[in-house]
Amino acid sequence: MTDAIDVKKLTPLSMEAMANQATINIGTIGHVAHGKSTLVKALSGVTTTRFRDELERNITIKLGYANAKIYKCDNEECPRPGCFASYESSKEVAFACTRPGCSGTMRLVRHVSFVDCPGHDLLMATMLSGAAIMDAALLLVAANESCPQPQTSEHLAAVETMKLENIIILQNKVDLISEERALDNHSQIQAFIKGTIAEKSPIIPISAQLKFNVEAVAEYIYRSIPVPVRDFSAASRLIVIRSFDVNKPGYEVDQLKGGVPGGSILQGVIRVGEDVEIRPGYIELDADGKYIARPYRTRVVELMAERNQLQFAVPGGLIGMGTLLDPTLCRGDRLVGSVLGAVGTLPKVLIDIKINYFLLRRLLGVASEGKKQAKISKLAKNEELQLTIGSSAVGARVAGVKDKEAKLVLSRPTCAEPGESIALSRRFERNWRLIGWAKIVSARSIRLDSD
Incomplete structure (x- = not known):
């Protein structure tokens, strides 16, 4: 029973929360076609380009998202970075180490949610929306192009303005170039980040396509990204970054489901069965021509973190929330930009x-x-x-x-x-x-x- 859980004792590393839900949000940022979505798939097994336009153009247009569990072998003799691994969100919390000759156990140490931001210059507003919920960022730089490319600069400036300090730089596509060119590109990256918030960030050479060095990425996420401070006891508040109508044409009335807002909880805990409020809600003009807001009120009937069904959700990670809302209110991301939380506690x-x-x-x-x-x-x-x-x-x-x-x-x-x-x-x-x-x-x- 979720009522028996003492939320004051929960942390982002509590196994009660981390076993089923991501508790840290990590953005993937950088120029278009530098490998952001490919990296997320390599780490999580999930393809974030899901819409027809994205698949046809092979770029991210909407904010993508995918959860991944990061494991570390408890055998001290298991060499790094191979003692680290990442899997899909539905993986169990512990299993035998797959490294030949190792008798250790791979244990869950982090559960992260990747916010895959579009790299195209025309989609900068979408990227900034994703930056609002990031705890850290992976900045991808293609080694076979000069650095910086236009959105490499703009995305780094964006996370800098949003005061995001935890950044890991990934020098991607090293499999396409010679060692000499890779070293030259590495020097370009160092010159680019000098004087920026990422000046002391690690630079890791990888090939997301070949999954080369992804274990090192998992290790650096574990070692260099601090566990964010969360307030689990405050009134719940979630920032909406996606919203859906999950019903399909031809559904019977008894098959219809309510609208699904999705986003990340900033504070507090949301439980199944809880009544929540969404602001600003419906906006109209009164008789004097002044704005009046009518917040939506609804009940949480389901909580999902990818394929994991939850009884309660904590800060961090991306959550899909089944509600009793009219599904047309959530269709086509109509609730994006809204704030959801405990009734009567949200900002004006x-x-x-x-x-x-x-x-x-x-x-x-x-x-x-x-x-x-x-x-x-x-x-x-x-x-x-x-x-x-x-x-x-x-x-x-x-x-x-x-x-x-x-x-x-x-x-x-x-x-x-x-x-x-x-x-x-x-x-x-x-x-x-x-x-x-x-x-x-x-x-x-x-x-x-x-x-």
Whole structure:
């Protein structure tokens, strides 16, 4: 019974949680076609490109996700990195070591969830949404191309603005080049990360396609990514990064299932049978022309972590949540950007915010072909920006600027609270490009129907 579990004693390494659910989120970032999805498949056995457009173009378009268990042999004489291994999320917590001649037992030491971000420049907003739930990142750099490529720079800047400090750099595709070229590319990577948040990050040569050195990747995830601090006793809160209608054409009425929001729990524990709230919910105008938010309320009827069915879910990992919601509310990622959690405990729904901001010096992620990267000008009154608040990409108009502070009017009400970090993007040649980051200082909220 989940009621018998003392949530105050749970940690991300508690076997009660880790056996069935990932408790650490790791993003895979980098330029398009540098091997992010291939690496995730090598570690987890799961293909993250699942949609027709993704399969046809062989790129990630939506946020992909896959869970993997990382094991370490308990025999001290089992040599590294072969004493580490990774398997799919449904694997048992312990089994005999598969290394010839070793009598040890492979024991579960980490259960991680990979957030596979698209590398294409037009999908930067999607990548930023994924960055909101990352505890660490694997930055893939193709060894057969010069470093940095445009989105290599932009993705590193993005995780830097989101204050993500735990980064492992993977020099992929070393099987395609000579040792001399690999060493030259390694030097390029070192020069690229100098002075950045990744300056002291390990650089691991791998071939994701051939699964070469993936045991070393598993070892570094275990050794160099610290276990994140989680608050299991706080009121539950989940950030929605996907939402689905799982019903198929032709279903009978008694076969229909409610909508499925998916995302990562930031704090607290969510149980099957619990009543939850989703904000902002349905937005409408009242008789005076002012916004009013009607949060959705529903009950959790099922919790899933990939194929593992859960009775309770803890912070970390990506969770799919069966509910009693009208499935049309979840269709086509309609709930992305929402916040879900214990009734009456979620942040307010904001329409105006005041921010303290920081801008990058130059525009990143644009192929220049000999041209210098464009300088980023100061924010201007009445200009249009795109903000990434949690997993929500929302437009905003600059209503006023003073020194490093600005007042922004959001294009639609968004659930957030003062103190949150957000990413700022500006339109450049018809595309939104990352220009900096900010922190919400204060805000004006709209009325809830329960007020």
